[in-house]
Amino acid sequence: MKKMSYEDKTLLRRTVDYDADIIESVPANSGVKERCVWMNVSGFDLFRQVGVDVMHDVLEGVGKYIVGLVLTKYIKRFKYFSLELLNSRLNNFEYGPDRRNKPVQFSMVHINKGNIRLSASEMLTFIRYFGVIVGDKVPEGDSYWHLYLKLREILELAMASSVWQGLEVLKRRFKTQMMMGKSGPRASIDKNNTNR
Known part of the structure; x- marks a missing residue:
């Protein structure tokens, strides 16, 4: 298990990486099982509209x-x-x-x-x-x-x-x-x- 105490921007997901993870189709490596339904909404970018919960x-x-x-x-x-x-x-x-x-x-x-x-x-x-x-x-x-x-x-x-x-x-x-x-x-x- 890796531990971080700061945000490393190089590790943040981007649309390109996300699409590659879907093609690779190995959820154990990426945590991505399938394409998010929100990605089909025009103008929506999953990685720019993230909020803190x-x-x-x-x-x-x-x-x-x-x-x-x-x-x-x-x-x-x-x-x-x-x-x-x-x-x-x-x-x-x-x-x-x-x-x-x-x-x-x-x-x-x-x-x-x-x-x-x-x-x-x-x-x-x-x-x-x-x-x-x-x-x-x-x-x-x-x-x-x-x-x-x-x-x-x-x-x-x-x-x-x-x-x-x-x-x-x-x-x-x-x-x-x-x-x-x-x-x-x-x-x-x-x-x-x-x-x-």
């Missing part, structure tokens, strides 16, 4: 793995707080305008499997408020806390209606997050597919 990529993707890792370390390994305390604080926290997306109670079975059972909107709320809910229990300088904070920062940038500092800020934040994985806590979660 924060819901699938972050909230139901990498976010679940990072939250699972952080909770496992904090509850089981370091014992900063118990599952009961976390669930109690989640239940009693005042979410304000986000109360409709209040996270459900966590189960140790799901945490052990790294399978955090939250909808995308619940995960968004959880990531936004986790620091306020249990931050008092985490020692200063904790590397997993830093990982959580970077996830939160990336999520807030990705969800922003406008980013005045531009895309370069998001790229730097993401690169920092990925670089942490080479020596820090993220090394434990190789399941992340950041090159979709």
Whole structure:
């Protein structure tokens, strides 16, 4: 498995490469099984009209793995707080305008499997408020806390209606997050597919 912490433009798909992958017809090599139906739409270019899907990529993707890792370390390994305390604080926290997306109670079975059972909107709320809910229990300088904070920062940038500092800020934040994985806590979660 190759890992990247930046976008290599030479590896991005282009229409020419895509067509060659269809002709080669070996999905194991390219991930392309058949020609996309959208390619038949006049004026549509699959490779110029790509959007980020924060819901699938972050909230139901990498976010679940990072939250699972952080909770496992904090509850089981370091014992900063118990599952009961976390669930109690989640239940009693005042979410304000986000109360409709209040996270459900966590189960140790799901945490052990790294399978955090939250909808995308619940995960968004959880990531936004986790620091306020249990931050008092985490020692200063904790590397997993830093990982959580970077996830939160990336999520807030990705969800922003406008980013005045531009895309370069998001790229730097993401690169920092990925670089942490080479020596820090993220090394434990190789399941992340950041090159979709």
